[in-house]
Amino acid sequence: MPDVIDRLTVLACKFRDERNWKQFHNPKDMALSMSLEAAEVLELMQWKSGEELQQHLEKHREQLGDELCDVLYWVLVIAHDHDIDLRKAFAAKIAKNEAKYPVHKAHGKAKKYTELD
Numbered sequence: 261m262p263d264v265i266d267r268l269t270v271l272a273c274k275f276r277d278e279r280n281w282k283q284f285h286n287p288k289d290m291a292l293s294m295s296l297e298a299a300e301v302l303e304l305m306q307w308k309s310g311e312e313l314q315q316h317l318e319k320h321r322e323q324l325g326d327e328l329c330d331v332l333y334w335v336l337v338i339a340h341d342h343d344i345d346l347r348k349a350f351a352a353k354i355a356k357n358e359a360k361y362p363v364h365k366a367h368g369k370a371k372k373y374t375e376l377d
């Protein structure tokens with residue numbers, strides 16, 4: 261039985277293939293598209309903060325979900341096209357982050373790993 265990553269990747273690639281769009285999907289433009297979709301997540305939050313931001317996001321929860329899915333779409337197809345197993349890559353990256361940010365140094369601190377004592 262395919263896992264969620266496999267199922268979502270199949271959906272994303274099917275969407276692309278039905279439209280014959282793979283021909284346009286070079287790595288640079290795919291990364292650019294992913295970044296633009298991430299900017300659309302930011303756009304939802306622009307000029308708002310605190311309680312106003314929280315209320316705005318609650319009111320626009322579906323739109324936030326749509327934009328997060330647009331980012332995820334690109335993550336999935338870029339990983340697919342470059343034969344990256346996101347399950348393994350994600351686990352490996354979390355392990356790298358755990359090494360960079362040991363709990364005893366990073367707990368409760370919003371600092372880059374280079375600035376941890």
Ligand SMILES: [Mg+2]
Pocket residue numbers: 297300326327330
């Ligand atoms: Mg979008």
